[in-house]
Amino acid sequence: MNLYLKTGWNDWYRRRVPGVFLLLLAAFCILFLRLFQLQVLGGAQYHRLSENNAIRLQALAPHRGLILDANGYCLADNRPSFDVCIVPWYARHSQTVLPLLSEILSIDGDRLAERVNQGRRSAPYSPVCAREDIDRDLLAVIHARLPELPGVILNVRSQRHYPQDGAVAHLVGYVGQISPQEIADGRFPHRRSGDLVGKYGVERAFDAMISGRYGGRQVEVDAKGQVVSVLRTVPAEPGSDIRLTLDMRLQNRARQLMGDNTGAVVAVDIRTGGILAMVSQPDFNPNWFVDGMSTDQWNFLAQDPARPLENKALLAYPPGSVYKIVSAMAGLEEGVITPQSTFFCSGFLEFGGRDFRCWKKGGHGRKALVAALAESCDVYFYELGLLLGVDRLAWYAHACGLGSVTGLGFDNESPGLVATAAWKRARFNESWMSGETLSVVIGQGFNLVTPLQMAFLTAAVANGGILYKPQVVARITTPWGGTEESFAPVVRGRLPVSPQNLEVIMQGLWGAVNGPAGTARAARLADVPFSGKTGTAQVVGRGDRETFLNRIYDRRDFQNHAWFAGYHVGQDGEGIAVAVFVEHGGGGSAVAAPIARDLIAEYARRAGPVAAAGADVPDWRE
């Protein structure tokens, strides 16, 4: 206590005080400098960050356009999908809501509780999805019990739906999430990750038109995720609806006629090039892709040997005898034969030390072109082939639309193959052997055609020689009904044949169905006149096929492919061309021709593809 009087001592302490002040000053200068750094130097950036924190963009999904057939049947639409979600903040006081909800939805209660608790900590106003896409019964239950379920909300989404299930699967296609590859390619310029884009078929080829445009809302949110205000709204643009040229009744009938067979049917309107039916079997249900599929379903799609995901109408196969149409055309036009020229068929032709057989063991005898076509005499065409040579034959094939894509616009169309000497040299580094021409001319050998190409070739024969570009879309309409775009038929080319020569060929095709010895005679109709050509494409050599062992095991995949390409022309020039292809179907006349017959009959017995008002046309709005 006596220190207090020692002022000398105190001076020592006191002198140190200003030093303290200086240190404080220095410290505050540091703080000030930091403030300067943050607020002046970084001011603009932090200001921007504070804005970004608070503002969120919510996308407003557009309504995807409908896909309808020519009569207005709905092939693809959007259905509401109900998700059951729970908002953690509103559910926070209830002990019972989570167990009850788990029980009603039959989901794991612990997992849900875990997710909700996590949500409550991080973003309590953001809904946690408990179960997606519930059915209507469950929806009714939940809705009725909402008072017992505080915090539970029902979110509605729009989900793509295919009411016809698998009937038009390959043509209409399906949608799926855009892949990173597709984003990188720029194939879908206005889409971002997470958007649905067409993956197959019309959905893909015309995606730009039916997808519409995303809208958006700029909202301000607070730190918990609760929307505080809506700053701006840009409405979504709905996609346009697409009317196809397809006739659903023909499509269904064709599918029914194909039964369990693997293969394809293509039916074309001969005056417009509009596709009336396109069936590929086996098919699949495109709803699987949208609703989510089970492992079994995926295994079926990916691993079934019949490959359901392929659109067989667009795949290329050996044409067999239907190719003789091209060969005949080439022969006539090149002048190496006339309609009166004949060749003698004894059941085989010897060439190059080999016997090239005709399908008819005993031979056809002496035949001219019309009969040779009608009865599908191989020897006649062997002789023709030797006179033509492979390259001339190839030229005509190309002019008939073979060997290149038809212009349908789908990604997965095969161009087929038309062999030439040059091609063989490039491919196998071997020169062409004349004997190979003999195979090619009757549709065996290297050549490959697609059912689509065959159908259009047939249509061109039927309508006087105009080769149309395949059309699958008739018109595009706005969501309010007005026409946005109409598609007129597009001519791709003309068959390289004079009207007279074409007439001869048509006679041959007429004879195949209606003539006394026509290969398709069994398929003729009394009331509906139609013509066509059968084809039987060998898969393995006959010798192999008919060996004792293989006959015993009856191996289906050694069976020949069955083809039939035919047409019917009505009174005023309108008509239908049909190409039927049955994989490993055996004989074209036995298997493929009846299918074409019945389909043509279906077409002809009605008033035509574009129905006027009629009692049996259902309202597509049903």
Add this chain to the structure above:
Amino acid sequence: MFDRRLLQNFDWALALMTYVLAGIGLLTIYSAMAPTVQGGATAFVYRQALWFAFGSLALVVAFIPHYNWLDRWVWVLYALCIFLLIWVLFFGKTVSGARRWISLGPFTLQPSELVKLAVIVVLAHLYSESARESGLSLGDLVKPAIFVLLPFVLILLEPDLGGALMLLLIGGSMTLFVKVRRRAFAWLVGFGAAAAPLAWFLLKDYQKQRIFTFLNPDRDPLGAGYHIIQSKIAIGSGGLTGKGYLDGSQKALAYLPEQHTDFIFSVFAEEWGLAGSSALLFLFLVFLGLGLNIAFRSKDPFGTVLAVGVVVMIFWQAFINVGMVMGLMPVVGVPMPLVSYGGSSVLTTMIGIGLLLSVGMRRFMFE
């Protein structure tokens, strides 16, 4: 008991500054609570005002007697505080994993706050007797060290990193103020360096996390780094002139945690910009300067050291709080004196200011 000379030497400026800062605090608390509490913001303001009322009472009680009563009762006070610290460890209220509070009916008391004052008084008592011109030797430091380390450890056990750190800083500053011999100082530094790794192991995980996050807040923008990033955004976006009173958007949208307590400066800086923030810092500097002036003019060592201790206590809290919200140091949960919401802090600071005023008033009085 009252002498006219007391009033003559009463530091009105200091008292005024105290209430100016308190007023700024009340306004900012209102702004901070307004958007999230939906009309209940005024309740917070009232409660804080109530604390200031109590604080003012305590302040007056503190400066009425001559400050050397502390000198007489120093050990009693110290023992009491230690007792409370031990009490809180066993019977305290737990809030988010930390036991720091004692419930007294509707109010809670934080002993770690009060013990700061006790330590200041103890150190002032010790150093006013033992300081030498040549500085304290290592031997001289033993006693002060024990008296500082005891509460330090107790607070650390709560756990309260910020409070413990504060004790060390205050104790350290006061010790350095009375000069330490170079050798002793070297020993201290060496000891500190050796102890640091040990202390690291004693730190709880979340405390270690805090240090990591301080070093790199972007490492964990959704967790620990979130507070700092949001605080910097709030402060930085204030720019030169700020967004205006009540208009801070970061604050409004509750992106800042603890806006009314630890991060009150961020709210203020967002709304008043560089102009306002530097003005506030300047006010603090003036406030502390006035306190140091009292220390300077005090006639006895005890008074000087005591005043310096109080000033240093307020300084470190302000400095660390502002530094923390600006991302200069790890988040340690230190409130801003007088401005932040929180009764214990207000009470302690007001008592401290009362002591300052007491020293200032009595520079000519000897008993």
